Amino acid sequence: MKTVAARLRKWSAAQATLYTIxxxxxxxxxxxxxxxxxxxxxxxxxxxxxxxVSLVMKQEGPLLLLCQQIQKHIAEEIAFMTPFTVNAVHVVVKRLAI
Structure with missing residues (x-):
């Protein structure tokens, strides 16, 4: 999976782990x-x-529901796999692909 991600500056191990999750x-x-x-x-x-998370999404189904599912999944996985408390998961749809 190719990503244009946060320009991998000098990230801490915690940030890199969360990015991977x-x-x-x-x-x-x-x-x-x-x-x-x-x-x-x-x-x-x-x-x-x-x-x-900034995404380009295909217009398949209700976008609000999909974004909520993505938020919930990310928050649950971080809570399950790390000791971190998730303040927020923001999902930004940059554009829609048709």
């Missing part, structure tokens, strides 16, 4: 064009994180 959650979703995903992760010192 988010990309795993997006993999295999037919509604998402994976080549154009961007993921931004913010981790605070008190163990909280905020994730912003």
């Amino acid at each position: 988010v990309m795993m959650c997006l993999q295999g979703r037919n509604e998402i064009i994976a080549d154009d995903c961007e993921v931004h992760v913010v981790v605070t010192d008190d163990g909280r994180c905020t994730v912003t």
